[in-house]
Amino acid sequence: MMTIVVKNLSKRYGATQAVDDVSLTIAPNKIHGLLGRNGAGKTTLLNLITRKIFPDSGEISIAGQNVMANDMILSQVFHVTEKNYYPADYRLKKLLRWCKEFYPQTDLPYAESLAKQFALNLEKTPGGLSTGYASIFKAIMALASGAPALIFDEPVLGLDAGHRELLYKELIACYSRSPKTIIISTHLIEEVAGILEEAMIIDEGRIVLQRPVEDLLEQSYTVSGEAEKVEAYLAGRPCSGAETMGRHKSAIVLERLAPTAEQDGKELGLEFGRVSLQKLFISLTNSQGVRR
């Protein structure tokens, strides 16, 4: 089972503590979202996990194998990086065969059928690809690699809406055929919210939250209505992301909505709603933080 365990992991770049004492257990065979704002430490954390860079301190193990001591286990992980590391003048076709050397389970006919669906010409070279097609090519290699763990760092960079939908569909189809541990790092949260089973939120190099998406959304709600009444309702409740428009106010409350609270609120004429993962993410990683 491809459980990924990170213990007390830290990495500093100059004055920036990119990853700050992170400990996590990433459960196998689930789709995890690594969500963070720009510069939150997403890419650094993923690069540390797959040993593309070395930590200042801390440990990483995958499927029980210490990654530092034994990097063989990394042949079970396909990491789609944000940057392109492929030789610019090799044909994509050749790169796919090359991929099979590293990932013997690579399903070349599947890769070719994916390329056809995305209208990607495999006679091209990485140097001749647009940003979007470079992303598509990397994603195709990952999906076809057969690796039991896939890490996608900003997989839809430069993709148009049609190709993003197609990629999400193929990802789910691939995952349904053979369960995998998948990590998707992205800032396009709304689009992937339905796909994710677990969410990890990283902010300033620290994991501020790791929880099943469904739990997360059930432990928060929006309340809106006349500003004074909303204020009265919010007193003593953990809330975030308050917005006022004229005499109208809305806020996210970070607790489970108790039926009694809902009753009280409705008597005040307030409206209750469900928070989207994106809204919740913004409110949790907002520098103003949570107000009590």
Add this chain to the structure above:
Amino acid sequence: MFLNFTGDKPIYRQLADAIEDEVLRGIFDEESQIVSTTEMAVTLRINPATANKAVGWLVAEGILYKKRGLGMFVAPGAKRKIQRKRRKGFYHSFVLPLLGEAAALQIPVSEIITMLERGASVHDDHSR
């Protein structure tokens, strides 16, 4: 089946409701097989665990049942069961919001009744 998942219910409940809608409208007949959870997940771009949860919920409700080795089927009597269940919520989900909006627009109840009768006759013509 079109879902936008922005409602005020968890995705699995929205999916379960949408499947119930299809049973109510006879798109999924009783004793017929429904699409696999994999197909739902891929088509709707949702986590397969969510699709499984929706189907599991409908099994617990007695709307679907599993035929070993074949897949998921609509239970006999499912349509009646959904109708009974939803009738209970009809007043809260439809009548009260209607009256709320009508009050805001100052439409008297007598006028609503006239509209309902007019609507019902048009609806009868269509369903004939």
